Amino acid sequence: MGDGPSASGLPNGAAPLADPALARPASMQEWFEVTKEGRMDRMMPPWKNRLSDEEIWDAVAFAYSLHVTDTSLDQGEVVWGEQCSQCHGPQGAGDGPEAVANGWQMPDLSDLNAATARSDEEWFQTVSDGGGNMPAFSSSLSEDDRWAAVQFARTFSYEPARTPTLAAGEGRLLGKVVNNTAGGEVPAGAVVTLHPFENFEERRPIESTVGPDGSFTFDGLPAGDQFAYILTTDYGGLPFGSNVLSVPTDTLQADVTVPVWETSTTAGDISVELAQLFVESHQGNLLIGELYRVVQDGDRVYTGSEPAASGRNKVLEFSLPPEATALAMDGGEIGGRFVRTNNSVIDTQPLYPGRSQILMRYLLPYTGTSADFDREMSYPVDNLSVLVVDGPKVETDLQETDPQTIQDQLWNNFVTTNVAAGQDIKLRLSGLQRADATAAGAMPATPALTTAVVAYHPPIVAGVALVTGILALVVFVAYVLRSKPQHAVAVAPAGTSTSADGDERQALLQSIARLDDMYAAGELGEDNYVVLRTAEKRRLVQLSEPPVDDSTDSAAVEAEVSTDPGQSDA
Ligand code: HEC
Incomplete structure (x- = not known):
């Protein structure tokens, strides 16, 4: 739609290729030419030196399918x-x-x-x-x-992707859209969309209109282990969603709630339940990870009132040292969902009631062998800890407590509670590796920090099911499962170990590890986590089952994947 994060920087924006009005008058050959040669007057770069003709055709064919439903x-x-x-x-x-x-x-x-x-x-x-x-x-x-x-x-010359429809079944899904804002109306006439998944592959969404009390029914659905469902609805211009529904029985008869809230441009109580700052030094930079578990204590979605630079509203704003470089935000791009200012980073995503999470990483250059790490808390923080990779000497007013071992790395732990908004957290690190002037720049690949940030974080309980997040996750899982070599698996007799089995096992283990990380990082609510992980584990066990005696292998797999998230080897 021409709404990518870099489009706002272009003088005429970017062409909305998915808009039928733009796509219908064009032939694919014309788009191929523009893609290959570029159109510099409109800031479209040529791709001829970077992509092969075949790659350009693939991209064009994909783009040309976007206006077709x-x-x-x-x-x-x-x-x-x-x-x-x-x-x-x-x-x-x-x-x-x-x-x-x-x-x-x-x-x-x-x-x-x-x-x-x-x-x-x-x-x-x-x-x-x-x-x-x-x-x-x-x-x-x-x-x-x-x-x-x-x-x-x-479709006779090229097949635009068409999502398969769901097979018919006997199941019935009953549910209700509930407005959780005090005095909020039930959104009569709202459309609820059911997103079915079969073995994690998307099936065609089905729509239904809610009755006057917010209730809806979907009939004729298949039930069974291989099916999962998510319900979404739009209300007040925002997406809302249910948890992932698993349907383990043969007949699906489920009751489900899709919560919605009214919006507000006035911030309710916003606080940080838990702030964790990770500090590691690397060749003249402090490598910082900051994780904030934010609680919005109202019964409305806060949409902000002040426009941020991107034309979207400022919802949350976290202070950031002006000299920070290589800033990366989890869950969105700088210039898209997030906007960087001189001394802060702004989140423009509406804030749903309940818990949500901000995770950022950046580099902070230092000179010599010591560094001041001085952070202003933007919101009141209940519990704060700063974890510093063992090595440098740390001076701080924070209380030192038991060090933590995360991913085989010792982190010294400094904590405090009840930090007021605007209060500074100060640490002075000395005895650091001497800054090397040539090393600054790109974010180095440091397993300690990146894995520690997700691994350490204690599991979050229930939160708002952020619709887009869950859908993206299920699609990601589908992608992992689909990228296996399917033929080989299908023709191999049960229990025969093939290298394709090995590949699928590997993909599944990676996907499970990623689910664990997301759950541990609070990006995934408990219900969804359990459903998705169970399904993947089941496939993994299936894959490892010998034809007759299934005790040994599946037990081994069980052990391999049952590690709790939050533990260092998860
Ligand atoms: C009675 C036979 C007949 C029927 C029915 C028919 N077509 Fe055609 N179609 C032709 C013929 C003959 C041509 C070539 C016309 C010419 O020479 O200008 C053609 C040309 C076309 C072309 C242009 C192809 C090109 O690249 O030049 C399209 C597209 C097309 N038809 C689509 C359709 C569609 C869609 C339908 C159904 C709604 C349809 N046709 C029904 C006979 C038919």
């Missing part, structure tokens, strides 16, 4: 069967019975060279007005049907 392809398929196939043939090759009987000269719509030379609009004109032996459809088919038929005709 699953529903219009379905609709077009029906129109094609009824109105077009008798001449053009079922696969668009021009071999339909009517064309053959009349000996007509037919275009081959499955010819990629011909198809990519024509825009949707050119084809639409032909379908509407006819030409030669092609009849005009402008009076017999609606405009919508004609566009749909054109879009379907493209």
Whole structure:
């Protein structure tokens, strides 16, 4: 849609390729040319020296599928069967019975060279007005049907991704949209979208409209271990969602709540339940990780009132040392969700009631062998700890407590409680490795800090199910599972160990480790974590089961994946 984080820096923005109004008049060949040669007057760089022609075609084909919806392809398929196939043939090759009987000269719509030379609009004109032996459809088919038929005709030369529909079943899902804001109305007429997953692969979403009391029903759903469901709804322009639903029984009859809240431009009580600062020195830089578990104690979604530089509202603002470099935020980009100012970083994402989490990393240069780490807390903090990788001498007013071992690394631990907003946290580190002037710059790969930040964090309980986060996660899991070599797994007799099994096992273990990290970091609520992890573990056990005696191998797998998150070897 032309809304990527770098688009706001362009004089004319970026073209919204997914907008049918922009895509329909263009042919794929035109887009290929622009991508290859660039259009510098509009700040579109040429890609010819960086991507091969094949890679450019792949990217263009993907971009050209963005304005096409699953529903219009379905609709077009029906129109094609009824109105077009008798001449053009079922696969668009021009071999339909009517064309053959009349000996007509037919275009081959499955010819990629011909198809990519024509825009949707050119084809639409032909379908509407006819030409030669092609009849005009402008009076017999609606405009919508004609566009749909054109879009379907493209699938003969290239297949735009179409999400498969969900198989029919006996299950029924009952639920309710509940407004959790005091005095809030039930959003009558709201649309609830059901996102089904089958073995973590997305199936076509299904929509339903809520009744006057917020209730909704989805019928005819398949149930069983391999299915998972998430419900989402939009309310007041914001996304809300349920937890992931697992349906372990054969008949699905579930009750589910989709919570929504009203919005507010007035901040309620915002505090930090837990702040953890991680400090490590690396060649003239302090490498800092900061983790804040934020609590919004109101019953409304806080959307901010003051515009931030990006045109979005400022919701949270955390102080940041002006000399910080290589800032990276978890969960969003600088210039997108996050905006950096001279001495702070702003989060523009609306803040839902309950807990959420901010995680940032940056470098702080020092000179000589000592450094002052001086941090102003932007919000009141209940519990704060600063963990410093063992080595330098630390002087601070904070209380030193038991050191922590995280990922085989000893961290000295300095704590305090009840820090007021605006109060400074000060540490002086001396005896550091002498700063090396040439080493500053990119964030070094330091396993200690990056893994420690997620590993140490104690598990969070329930939180607001941030819809986009969960969907992204399920899609990520699907990606991991899909990237396995499927053939080899499918043809291998049960229990035979193949290298494909090994690859899938590896992918699953990585995915489980990542789920653990996300859960430990509070990015994933308990319910979702349990559902997703159980499903993956089940697949892992399945994969390791010998055909007859399944006690040994699956027990080993069990041991391998059952480590609690938060422990150092998770
Ligand atoms: C009676 C036979 C017939 C039917 C039915 C028919 N077409 Fe055609 N179509 C043709 C012929 C013949 C041509 C070539 C026209 C020409 O030579 O200008 C053609 C051309 C086209 C083209 C232009 C191809 C190109 O790149 O030049 C498109 C697109 C197309 N048809 C789509 C459709 C669709 C979509 C339908 C159904 C809604 C349809 N046609 C129904 C016979 C038919």
